[in-house]
Amino acid sequence: MTAPHALQVDSVAKAFGGNRVLEKVGFNVRPGEIVGLLGPNGSGKSTLLNTITGFEAIDAGSVTFEGRRIDTLSAHRIVQAGIARTFQLPSMPAKMSVAEVAMAASVAHHGIWENLFGLRAAREAEARAREQANALLYQLLLAPVRDQPAAAISGGQKKLLGIVCALMAHPRMLMLDEPTAGVHPNLRSDIVGALQRLNQAGMTIVIVEHDMHFIREVCHRCIVLDRGHIVADCRPDELASNERVLEAYLGGAARKPAAGATAGPVLRMGAA
């Protein structure tokens, strides 16, 4: 049986002390969909991403991936279950090259004995991993810096390397935390292209993002969070006309017509 939803988030709640960051958050992601997760700063997007990927435990509710409860699993088990993620501000090892970090993300056969005695299975796995890493580094334009220390490449390149690492684990769903923030515009369009190609190959993608151009270009659907609640679940082109979204980004001012003059990037991009 194939589950109708790839990801199912049901009444998820999370509080840090008295600060209730997520309250009864529920949404679904269908297989093969690209969903944008939006919301002003502090709306709970990153916390939601962390709870789904096992970096934060949830207080209530459930998260199901392909019909299997994953909210009790630890982070590495969730990766093994098929969800890989990237970080908003990826930091990379200083003593490892870009290629080596990518290779490290290939998890199979990492036992001591296999590489101690150079078993054939381990050698073959190593060769496959190298091939896969080289192909992904090439696709995400990191081939020219593959021998640089991973900590020394630019912030945008680190984001790409984060995506390479996520893809090395052969995930069926990718969760990206602001993949284009601080990335050069040329590189941005490359990321768009790469994500679209992945999606055409069947990858389900959830993206936390502020850039409305990017959202409109890439996402099929948008979920907007505000103060721990979902306030909208709509197509990207419907965002600009959604009153609750405007309220979330602009506060009560959005109701007044004069607010158009001071509208933030969401409004302007949305209207463009």
Add this chain to the structure above:
Amino acid sequence: MFDFLVSSLTFGAIFALMALGLNLQAGLAGLLNFGHIAFAGIGAYGTGIAVQAGWHPALGAAAGVAVAMTLGWCIARLGKQLAADYWGIATLAIAEIIRTVATNELWLTNGAQGISGIPALFDDLPGKSGALAFLALVVALAAAAAVLLRRVAYGRFGRALRVMREEPKLAACMGYDLMSLKSRAVMAGAGVTAVAGSLYAHYMSFVGPDYLLASETFLLWTMLMIGGIGNFSGVVLGVVLVQTAYTLVPFAKDAFGFGSDIAGALRLGLIGCILLGCLLWRSEGLLPEKMRKMP
């Protein structure tokens, strides 16, 4: 003179084994194990207790390795929530507890008296060839450990350890179980070090609680830091340098007419100066860890 040289080299090779075990944990996995000498002590006591009980020493060595690796597993899982530096303090405390137990449990370890009469290996060989055969054994073991651990370091397991050391969150994102990586690194280090401890007991024909002094752990750390933590060639260089400094002190004692107490202080002072110099001018050691170029 010849005996002195052979004995210095033997000690050096035994310390090299212990330092290589520590480097797997501290250098590759970034685990600040300040109780590393406990593993050597357990290896030594395993041999000693087996001899005392009339068993074959090899059985004792095997038991010592098994107990040390079990302890390693426990230490690695100790305090899941502890930050790296607090974990380091906990390892120091555990080693001290084991030393205190060894000092006080007369029935098991013969207390502060220690266990003597542990047979030397290759004792039946004529003349000096027994000592040479033992030296050859420990050098071969240290060399094999260096080669194999280096291979682990640059293989997939070592890559995983190095990502965990520098970016634990990224390692978790890659799908690595950090607790399992940590356990396996500490257990492997513990096994190698327990073998060294057992050999040490054979060489000295004796094991006592002084083997477990925290200063021994810090001597190993000094070797790592001088040579280059994370780099296996560097660790071997560190062992050679520290061991050479130790070896030279008796000559200085004779040449300048120092007393024995001053010679002891001179030994520590010399190591301290080398360590300080390294920290000031070569903070990553004489042979820093190198980035590996992937084919």
